[in-house]
Amino acid sequence: MMPDLGKYAVTVLSAYGVSLVLIAALVGASLWRARRVRAALRKVETRRTAR
Amino acid sequence: MSLWEYANPVRFIRLTDRVLPALSGAAVLCLVVGLVWGFFFTPDDYRQGSTVKIIYLHVPAALMAINAWLMMLVASLIWIVRRHHVSALAARAAAPVGATMTVIALATGAIWGQPMWGTWWAWDPRLTSFLILFLFYLGYMALWEAIENDDAAADLTSILCLVGSVFALLSRYAVNFWNQGLHQGASLSLDAEENVADVFWLPLLVCIAGFVLLFVALVFLRTQTEIRARRMRAILARERMA
Numbered sequence: 001m002m003p004d005l006g007k008y009a010v011t012v013l014s015a016y017g018v019s020l021v022l023i024a025a026l027v028g029a030s031l032w033r034a035r036r037v038r039a040a041l042r043k044v045e046t047r048r049t050a051r
Numbered sequence: 052m053s054l055w056e057y058a059n060p061v062r063f064i065r066l067t068d069r070v071l072p073a074l075s076g077a078a079v080l081c082l083v084v085g086l087v088w089g090f091f092f093t094p095d096d097y098r099q100g101s102t103v104k105i106i107y108l109h110v111p112a113a114l115m116a117i118n119a120w121l122m123m124l125v126a127s128l129i130w131i132v133r134r135h136h137v138s139a140l141a142a143r144a145a146a147p148v149g150a151t152m153t154v155i156a157l158a159t160g161a162i163w164g165q166p167m168w169g170t171w172w173a174w175d176p177r178l179t180s181f182l183i184l185f186l187f188y189l190g191y192m193a194l195w196e197a198i199e200n201d202d203a204a205a206d207l208t209s210i211l212c213l214v215g216s217v218f219a220l221l222s223r224y225a226v227n228f229w230n231q232g233l234h235q236g237a238s239l240s241l242d243a244e245e246n247v248a249d250v251f252w253l254p255l256l257v258c259i260a261g262f263v264l265l266f267v268a269l270v271f272l273r274t275q276t277e278i279r280a281r282r283m284r285a286i287l288a289r290e291r292m293a
Contacts, residue, residue, distance in 0.1 A: 006101055008100050011163070018162070022155050031272070
């Protein structure tokens with residue numbers, strides 16, 4: 001299944017590795033911050049309406 | 052219905068909440084299909100060997116690095132002219148996405164350049180203007196973080212965005228302007244003679260679609276977050292003043 005990348009195997013795989021890790025980190029950080037801010041806003045709004 | 056109605060934060064969140072699942076699904080689908088197709092089912096290039104497979108990441112990332120800045124430019128101009136907060140926050144939300152795309156383009160370019168050019172880096176017009184674009188991204192994000200007042204931050208970052216647009220355009224057209232350096236001309240062009248062969252072009256097109264959809268989905272999600280964070284800051288400020 002794995003294509004024969006020949007003498008450039010390390011080059012190609014490292015390019016894919018770096019890119020996919022960066023994309024995963026960006027998506028993960030965006031989702032994590034979205035969840036954190038949403039929860040924090042809900043807490044602040046609940047406190048505000050409770051007053 | 053006017054486009055400007057989506058400048059209302061509540062309407063923007065309602066609309067983007069509806070389209071985000073489909074948009075994210077389409078982005079993942081295009082990326083998986085494009086990358087699997089390109090990596091597993093395309094031949095090696097007769098000159099570049101298997102390193103040609105890097106094109107499926109390098110070209111879409113470079114395209115998005117430039118176009119993300121241009122999107123920020125449009126959003127910044129809307130802020131300057133019409134003072135819609137959502138547009139300023141959308142520009143802020145797009146910056147980390149564009150910066151990541153720039154890093155991917157620079158990193159994959161260096162990795163690809165080493166075996167092809169014999170060097171990781173050269174002070175070539177396109178590479179140098181891309182590096183400067185990355186520094187502009189860092190400066191833009193730092194400026195947003197450094198200024199407490201949201202409106203003042205939006206004003207100043209919008210001006211920085213206008214200045215940085217020169218380098219976004221330079222990084223696209225540097226090869227044409229100076230016609231020197233190691234970097235080749237555009238891989239994709241309306242001039243058919245310059246385009247890559249169809250066997251590489253079709254999976255590349257799917258990857259580009261995947262990167263564009265991923266960018267839009269991330270900008271929607273991050274803009275929602277910025278809108279909520281801004282609302283939270285406003286409530287907390289009101290509480291402090293009360």
